[in-house]
Structure formats: structure tokens, C-alpha cells
Amino acid sequence: MIRFLFKGLLRDKNRSMLPVIVVTAGVALTVLMHCYFTGIMRDTIEFTAKYSSGHVKIMTRAYAENKNQVPNDLALLGVSELISNLQNDYPKMEFVQRINFGGLLDSPDENGETKKQGVVSGMAVDLLSEDTKEIERLNLEGALRKGRFPKKPDEVLISDEFAAKLEVGPGDQVTLITSTMYGGMSIQNFTVSGTIEFGVQFMDRSGMIADITGIQSALDMYDACGEILGFLDSPNYNDLAAMKVENDFNDKYSNPDDEFSPVMSRLKNESMMAGYFEFVDSFVGIIIGVFILAMSIVLWNTGLIGGLRRYGEIGVRLAIGENKGHIYRSMIYEAILIGLVGSFFGTLIGLGFSYWLQEAGINIGNMMKSSKMMMPSIFRANITTPAYYLGFIPGLFSVVLGTMLSGIGIYRRKTAQLFKELET
Amino acid sequence: MKRLVIILFLIPTIVRAEEPTGKEILERIDKNLAAKSTITTSKMIIHGARQTRTIEAKTWGIGDEKAFTEYLAPAREKGTKMLKLEDKLWIYSPGSDRTIQISGHMLRQSLMGSDLSYEDMMDNAKMLEKRLLDC
Numbered sequence: 212m213i214r215f216l217f218k219g220l221l222r223d224k225n226r227s228m229l230p231v232i233v234v235t236a237g238v239a240l241t242v243l244m245h246c247y248f249t250g251i252m253r254d255t256i257e258f259t260a261k262y263s264s265g266h267v268k269i270m271t272r273a274y275a276e277n278k279n280q281v282p283n284d285l286a287l288l289g290v291s292e293l294i295s296n297l298q299n300d301y302p303k304m305e306f307v308q309r310i311n312f313g314g315l316l317d318s319p320d321e322n323g324e325t326k327k328q329g330v331v332s333g334m335a336v337d338l339l340s341e342d343t344k345e346i347e348r349l350n351l352e353g354a355l356r357k358g359r360f361p362k363k364p365d366e367v368l369i370s371d372e373f374a375a376k377l378e379v380g381p382g383d384q385v386t387l388i389t390s391t392m393y394g395g396m397s398i399q400n401f402t403v404s405g406t407i408e409f410g411v412q413f414m415d416r417s418g419m420i421a422d423i424t425g426i427q428s429a430l431d432m433y434d435a436c437g438e439i440l441g442f443l444d445s446p447n448y449n450d451l452a453a454m455k456v457e458n459d460f461n462d463k464y465s466n467p468d469d470e471f472s473p474v475m476s477r478l479k480n481e482s483m484m485a486g487y488f489e490f491v492d493s494f495v496g497i498i499i500g501v502f503i504l505a506m507s508i509v510l511w512n513t514g515l516i517g518g519l520r521r522y523g524e525i526g527v528r529l530a531i532g533e534n535k536g537h538i539y540r541s542m543i544y545e546a547i548l549i550g551l552v553g554s555f556f557g558t559l560i561g562l563g564f565s566y567w568l569q570e571a572g573i574n575i576g577n578m579m580k581s582s583k584m585m586m587p588s589i590f591r592a593n594i595t596t597p598a599y600y601l602g603f604i605p606g607l608f609s610v611v612l613g614t615m616l617s618g619i620g621i622y623r624r625k626t627a628q629l630f631k632e633l634e635t
Numbered sequence: 636m637k638r639l640v641i642i643l644f645l646i647p648t649i650v651r652a653e654e655p656t657g658k659e660i661l662e663r664i665d666k667n668l669a670a671k672s673t674i675t676t677s678k679m680i681i682h683g684a685r686q687t688r689t690i691e692a693k694t695w696g697i698g699d700e701k702a703f704t705e706y707l708a709p710a711r712e713k714g715t716k717m718l719k720l721e722d723k724l725w726i727y728s729p730g731s732d733r734t735i736q737i738s739g740h741m742l743r744q745s746l747m748g749s750d751l752s753y754e755d756m757m758d759n760a761k762m763l764e765k766r767l768l769d770c
Contacts, residue, residue: 273684284684284748315741317733325736386733388726388741394683394748395712398728398735431711471685 234553234610237509238602242561245601250593256448261348264481265440266453273470281311283392286435303444308436310335310426314389318377327377333419335426357381358405364425366404370418374406381405391431399429453477525621539618546614554606568592672697681749690747724753
């Protein structure tokens with residue numbers, strides 16, 4: 212039966228070509244949209260984790276309350292001991308110190324007077340330890356444009372754009388003017404060892420990456436840091452695992468009565484990310500749902516048109532005595548075949564485009580020139596397991612539903628009027 | 636004689652009738668506050684979230700347009716110097732051996748961790764000007 216129907220579809224191109232093309236196009240778009248939205252979601256979450264929040268983040272309670280102001284005067288103290296305890300408690304996790312800081316970066320002329328000056332937005336990470344993973348985590352190798360990585364605590368990387376603005380290059384001296392942890396003035400010289408391109412407009416305008424020890428010295432933060440970021444063993448964020456660590460840590464180390472006691476917060480609970488997760492859960496679902504619905508209506512329409520176009524053929528079949536139920540069922544079987552074939556090719560094409568987007572990505576940097584949000588400039592698709600079967604939902608069900616609806620007309624046709632209809 | 640006594644009694648009433656205006660009082664206060672040149676040693680106690688710091692400084696001033704301050708304590712700030720000339724401010728840091736003009740958003744930053752900003756320090760407005768602005 213299936214073979215018979217399949218041959219029919221192959222030989223009668225009018226019956227199969229258009230529906231298959233429409234199903235293929237619709238399914239390809241559905242798969243591509245799913246992969247692209249999933250990719251944006253994954254990129255944004257991982258970018259946030261690597262740059263600012265980790266999978267979990269430890270701060271003092273007072274710092275956490277004002278974290279948007281980056282209050283380094285409320286930073287964690289006794290960090291070495293705390294990290295040592297954390298490594299014992301969670302041996303599979305990695306914990307790293309981070310200090311975010313702001314101020315002015317000043318480049319001197321040949322007389323030592325100010326040549327250029329600009330507001331700097333800096334991040335101190337562990338660049339000098341032998342086993343540091345921060346360079347890889349922040350993709351600094353790929354971001355390096357000129358020079359080399361710092362080899363000493365008083366060497367820094369600044370963004371390529373910022374370096375051009377300050378008229379400095381690798382080997383030149385710059386002076387950081389900022390406040391110490393205790394509010395004193397800090398004026399510290401650094402040597403630019405290299406320039407980097409973050410790929411994030413906000414960071415590219417005024418970014419600076421320094422080794423944590425150099426900044427601890429400059430900001431009078433010995434054995435102190437603003438934040439400790441923790442990364443789970445798995446490459447992608449696992450909210451359940453992060454929640455378990457968060458609850459364990461806060462039960463053990465955090466004291467609600469002491470504003471300087473450490474408190475842990477997981478990625479999903481971070482100020483901007485809490486909304487983002489909810490947004491992603493609902494918005495991506497809604498977008499894909501609406502898209503599938505729209506495609507279903509288009510494909511349903513295709514099924515309807517197919518049914519109507521075959522009005523004459525069905526009349527002949529009824530006239531020669533074929534049972535109405537048999538005709539209706541055979542049309543549904545044909546629709547299933549069309550849906551399967553279209554979904555198969557549509558999924559293949561959709562996955563092909565998604566793979567290309569996964570590798571190449573779409574650069575939205577030009578659209579984010581005035582953005583102050585830290586977001587990746589290049590969004591990539593992400594091929595997940597659902598992408599292999601998701602397209603079959605609109606591809607298969609909508610054509611079948613369309614055919615079922617249009618096929619109801621078969622039962623309304625009266626044998627007595629068949630020849631009259633066929634004559635016209 | 637009787638007339639003379641009456642006139643003498645009336646003098647305070649006449650003087651009271653010519654009380655100085657608010658503007659004149661402010662002008663006199665400004666005059667009293669300003670000196671041609673000053674040398675001040677000051678101590679500023681800053682109560683921070685974690686610790687209390689005491690900043691000691693010596694300032695040489697000419698009028699209210701020019702001032703030079705040298706920080707004497709604590710150790711980390713010792714030797715830091717600030718020069719104010721009218722509406723410009725320079726800072727010398729012995730650690731970096733750099734003289735840097737403070738401008739832009741940095742002027743609104745806290746001065747040595749206090750609630751004062753560099754901008755506040757630059758404020759040369761006389762009391763009379765401030766009160767006139769308030770009106």
C-alpha cells in the first residue's frame with residue numbers, strides 16, 4: 212500500500228511536488244529558528260558566566276546588595292583561606308578571584324605630562340599562575356591583537372580601540388588613577404603588554420585586563436577580592452547542580468547578621484540573569500511555538516489546496532465504486548508520506564544552515580555600538596537534539612490535518628450528482 | 636546741658652536704624668574668612684565601612700584661588716601633593732612619579748575616601764556668592 216502510494220506521488224508531480232517543497236521550506240525554517248534561538252541563549256548565558264557571574268558567585272553580603280556599584284570597599288577578605296576551603300568542599304569545581312574596577316587611564320607624553328586620558332573599565336583576573344584557565348576562559352588568545360600577554364603584575368592588556376584613543380601600544384606606560392579599597396587615592400603605573408579586541412562594544416571602548424596581584428597591590432586589596440567565581444565541572448550551566456552548591460555554601464559559611472560574611476549566588480539568581488532565564492524559557496518557547504503554528508497553518512493550507520485540486524480525481528474514484536473511507540484513508544496516508552519526506556529534507560536543509568551559523572555566526576557588533584550591556588557581538592546557532600525531530604511536528608501534523616479537513620468533503624458528495632459534476 | 640544729654644541718649648537709636656544689610660554682613664564674613672596667605676595643618680577622620688582612617692595634610696594657600704597641599708599621613712598617602720590653580724587641579728603621586736591633571740568624571744570622585752569630592756575642594760565660591768545663588 213505504502214509502496215503504491217509512494218509510486219503515485221513520484222509519478223504524479225502535480226500531486227506531490229508543491230506540498231513537499233512547502234513542507235521542506237517550512238520545516239527548514241523551523242529547525243533553523245530553533246537552533247539560532249537556542250544558540251543565542253547558550254552564548255549569552257556562557258558569556259555572562261565567563262565574564263561576570265561564574266556558575267556561582269561569592270561576595271560579601273554588603274557587596275552583593277550594592278553589586279551594581281562594584282563597591283570594592285566591601286570586598287571579601289581572607290580570600291586564600293576561603294578558596295582553600297572551597298576547593299576541599301567542592302573538589303570538582305574551580306574557583307577564581309575577580310576584581311572589577313573603574314577609574315581613569317592616563318597616557319604620558321615625553322615630558323611625563325598627560326597626553327591622553329580616558330575612563331577605564333577594568334577587570335583583574337589570574338593571568339600569571341602556571342595553571343590558570345582564565346586566559347582560555349575569556350578567550351584572550353583569540354582576542355589578542357598586538358603584543359603579548361602580561362608576564363609581570365605591572366603589565367596589562369587594554370582594548371585595541373582604547374589603546375588607539377590613548378595613543379599607546381605594547382611597551383608603553385599608562386597610569387591608572389582610581390581609589391583603593393579603603394578610599395585612598397591610587398595612582399599606579401602599568402606597562403601595556405598587548406592590546407585585545409573583546410568583541411563586546413562596551414569593553415572595546417574602555418576595557419582593561421590586568422593580573423589580579425597587580426590590581427590587589429594598586430587597590431590595597433591584599434588577600435582580598437571583590438568576587439570569587441565558581442565554575443561547575445560541566446561545560447554548560449547546570450542550574451540544579453549550582454543550586455545545590457549555593458544552598459550548601461550559604462548554610463555553612465554565610466551569616467545573615469554579619470554584612471561582611473560571604474554569600475553565594477548562582478547564575479540564575481544574578482540580577483540580570485534571573486529575568487533572562489525566565490525570558491528565555493518563555494520567549495523562545497513562544498517564538499518557536501508561534502512559528503510552528505504559523506507554519507502549520509501554511510502547510511495545512513497546502514493540504515487543503517491539494518485536496519481541492521484533486522476534486523475531479525476523487526469524483527472518478529467514487530464513480531468507479533471505490534469506498535469513501537478508503538479514499539479518505541489513502542489521502543491521509545499520502546499526506547503522511549508527503550509530510551515525512553518534506554520534514555526529512557527540511558530538517559536536513561535546516562540543520563545544514565544551522566551548522567553554517569554554528570561555525571560562522573552572525574556579527575551584530577555594528578548594531579551594538581552604543582550598548583552598555585555586556586553581550587557577545589557574534590551570535591551562533593546551536594544544534595541540539597530536539598533540532599533533529601522538532602521540524603516533524605509542523606511538517607507532519609499540519610499536512611495531515613489539512614488533508615483530513617479537506618477530505619471531509621468526500622463524505623458530502625452524492626453518487627447521483629457525480630456524473631453531473633464530472634461533466635462540468 | 637539737658638539738650639546734650641537727650642542727644643546722647645538718642646545716638647544708639649540712630650545707630651540701630653542704620654543696621655548693616657545681609658549683603659554687607661556676608662561681605663564682612665567673607666573678608667574675615669579670607670586671608671592673603673594661609674598655612675594650615677589639617678586632620679580629617681574618615682569613618683569607613685571597615686576602618687577609620689585619619690588623613691593629615693598641610694596646605695599652603697594664597698587667597699582662595701591658589702592652594703598647595705601635601706599629605707603627611709597615613710603612610711600610603713604620604714608624599715602625595717595636590718596643586719589647585721583657580722579651576723584646575725593637579726596631583727603628584729610619589730609612587731608613580733607622575734603629575735596628573737584631574738578632570739572630567741574623576742573630579743566627582745571621593746577625596747581620599749571622604750564624603751568630599753575633588754569638585755567640592757575646587758569650590759571657590761564666596762559665602763556671598765553662594766547665598767545670592769540660593770536666593
